[in-house]
Amino acid sequence: MESALIFGGVAVSLLVQFIKTKLNLGSTSAMSIVALLSLGGGVAFYFLQMFGLWEAVLQILVSAGAFYAFIIRNVVTK
Secondary structure (H helix, E strand, C coil), X not given: CHHHHHHHHHHHHHHHHHHHHHXXXXXXXXXXXXXXXXXXXXXXXXXXXXXXXXXXXXXXXXXXXXXXXXXHHHHHCC
């Protein structure tokens, strides 16, 4: 459950920062976007857990992160 909170928080933060810089939004609009994205993420998490897909999603995210950290960052950027 903690990993779900970490991944969800990181995803929402990155997405809000991206939207905020692209659309030049104020703090009230940014907070509204955070609330909507968090609600949408909660609904998505609920359905992924209900259908038993959450473990697979976490494995994909962890594998992608490891692939990036060990392969792409060390090979492509050098």
